[in-house]
Amino acid sequence: MSGSSNYDPKTGIEKWLDARLPIIRLGVDTLIFPSPRNLNYWWTFGAILAVMLVSQLITGIILAMHYVPHPEHAFDSIQHINRNVNFGWLLQPMHAIGASLMFLAVYIHMFRGMYYGSYKNPREMIWIVGMVIYLLMMAAGFMGYVLPWGQMSIWGAIVITNLFSAIPPEAAGQSVTQWLWGGFSVDGPTLNRFFSLHYLLPFLIVAMVALHIWALHIPSNNNPTGISIKTKADTLDFHPYYTIKDAFAIAVFFMIFAWFLFFMPDSLGHPDNLIPANPLSTPAHIVPEWYYLPFYAMLRAVPDKLMGVITMFAAIGILFVLPWLDTSKVRSMRYRPLAKLFFFVFVLTCLGLGWCGAKLPSDLVFATGVNEAGNAVGFTFVWFSRILTLYYFAFFIVILPILGLVEKPKPRPLSIEASVLGDTKGGA
């Protein structure tokens, strides 16, 4: 929080240290600061993500002790970790499944922010730093998936690095891919540098998380009502009230984590990635990890290569300017009946795009008949993804800016305290 501090050093050692390196003060003020008293369980995903990030760092550093970033040995070294290294069968899936669950948590965290308007004034920088974290996570996740050097690893790397060949050759498009690969194709040098960068990115994420939390401590948390804190009666200390609530949520999340880990460790991976990488043979159906599927669907929805790539990056880029696209002064969609409706359609759109990304573009959503050759014809996934892509962008560019001007919000409670005590009339 700005200005005041809750730390009062008592012992001589604490006073001595506080005058030289006020690190205990930093820790105390990070944990003991007034938070809105009405935070619900959607607010626990930040803490869940912090714990998952630490878990990824620890398991990742351990895996790097056994992994070999070489095209001849990478695939075998993952098998070696799973079969021979003590507890490798536990630590390797912890890292792989942990990545997937981290994306699950980050998507919930982002949808939470959108629903309750947590990106709005004065929290724009929290949102933007959060988007930087999300981008870094996407890069780390992609490079990490390449490291086992299976068929999906190498072909995922080929397809994604080729996105950069969409840059017109006059603008040095061809040499950009050679520069990324360190050769004429995705090969040993590519694997080696991806390993190096995959090790680097989590530390950049840690630095960005520090900024994210720092920015959060300026205005404090948003809350389900979206109303700012007015008096002390609106707040609870973060510790112990929310540390305990977060700890409970983390425990529940870990149960889901453990369920995947012990009962279905391979369910989130693709069977083709258990075939060693072969640069001469493309798998029949390349799909990215589930958390990239909506963007993959948008890439394929556009028939032009460069425009497809631009559309895909724009889908992420537009999130950065979301605080300025939403013109409504009311933060929480709890009091925005129309925005709430369009938001839930938006969530379904993202899920639908994920479904499209997992299918071949020519697959049918539903059949309407058969053609002369006897093949079923109907509504294809490429058209379905085009409609959904249109809604995805319309939500940001058309719906949110206009809604803020035309929508009549419902009455909001006078304060957070009033909302908790049941007075939602806004009169008292």
Place this chain on the structure above:
Amino acid sequence: MNTSAKTNGAETNGAGDATPTRRDFIHIATGAATIVGVGFVAWPMIDQMNPSADTMSLATIEMDISNIEEGAQIIAKWRGKPVFVRHRTPAEITEANAVNLDELKDKQTDNERLVPGPDGQLKPQYLVTVGVCTHLGCVPLFDPNDDRGGEYKGWFCPCHGSHYDNSGRIRKGPAPTNLEIPPYWYVSDTVVEIGKEALT
């Protein structure tokens, strides 16, 4: 310069006009040297990611194409990428030449995609292309025994649905250009060297 030295570091030369002082010169020179210095240090750090000398040295292969059956193709590995050498049937060659160029996204005649043999004549029965889809780099499929080659009986890319004809020209789907023709030449009637143009 004499005047400015006497003012002992003042912003102007004392006469009130904006003649640069020695201090201005030192500031600009230091700044410029820093920028050039950063550039000198940055370039090796950027350039190290480009293909290394040993990768560049593996840039050509020679292959015997005489035992490819008519109608079939072989796949060789060149610079880590597949290269298709397809032995086309006379019917396929006729079909490739019959295409109206206005229908093509990347306009090229079939002959423009071939190189002459040792006798100076084109060898239309052999088509040599890089087996990498120009969309996002997958390996397009072809099998003479089934319809995997797509709607134009050339190649079909399973990743995002690009169809190529038997001259490797893009006909349908998201790929922007025809399959690339690698630099190659006929060492003899039956041997091609890929990665190098003919010297003539």
